[in-house]
Amino acid sequence: MYAVIKTGGKQYRVASGEKIKVEQIAADVGQEIVIDQVLAVGNGAELKVGTPLVSGATVVATVVAHGKHDKVRIFKMRRRKHYQKRQGHRQQFTELQIGAISV
DSSP, X not given: OEEEEEETTEEEEEETTOEEEEEOOSOOTTOEEEEOXXXXXXXXXXXXXXXXXXTTOEXXXXXXXXXXXXXXXXXXXXTTTTEEEEEEEOOEEEEEEEEXXXX
């Protein structure tokens, strides 16, 4: 069984037992969270799609860790104009262990 969830402005296809990295969630490590924004639930050839959400469907996940992704380097340059700008960014994430998917 799998589900398509929405969190942090992004959509993720998750199945029970998987680990995923999502945008940072304000929760402690070890805490269970319930994600109720479920867009679709599938089981084999059967697929239930919500309009826009599947009513009554939830995904239970456990917070495993918090951290930062690798640095993304931004470099802007205008040729012949003596303009160069360097910038870096590390996005924070929360790692989730997916538990039960209920419809």
